[in-house]
Amino acid sequence: MAAMAVLVILLIGVAIYSLSQMKPETWTSSLKEPDIQPTLRQNLPNFEYSNEGQQLKTDDFKEKWTLLSFWANWCEPCREELPLLNQLSQQWQGPEFDVVTVNIDEPRSESLEAARKFLSEGELQFRTLFDTNGVLKRAFSVTDLSQHFLISPEGKIVWQAKGAFQWTSPKAIDQLMKIMEDSADDEDEASTPAPAPDSNSPAKDSAK
16 A cells, blocks of 8 residues: 555656646747838729628729738638737828728638627727628739738729738838828829929020
């Protein structure tokens, strides 16, 4: 009996020692900082989206900045970045700016229902379009998730990228703001009329 007790104590000691040597796994986010540079000046595709009582067409993107982001419920990095997109949208303090997300889960699938539940439970307030007919996916030639398009108030795609990002990082916010400010400066320069000729300057002889 005493030998059995000693054996139990030894086993417990070995177990405790083994647990003490285990290091907890460090969870690391898959999200990275975006590099948002206005490298494009691409016209928007022509399309008309209508589904579940929501409409969207090419001209709807004009007059304000829009970040259009495609995602699906089965894409884990997409779900990880959506709360950050929501935070970016809610806390934005620059020029008029909308975040619009497009879910491309298959119609009548469990993944689609899970996506609706994820948005509801997460209280994500940006506009979400469910592209079950594939109109937007085809129009923007989306091949990977997540995929993002930054659209100017003139209806031009000025940046696009694939991947899930840290949208609330200072770098991301500064880059978005700089693109918008630089665009506004370009518009001001384009709208400034050329100076009129000085009426007091001597006229040049038109003929000798």
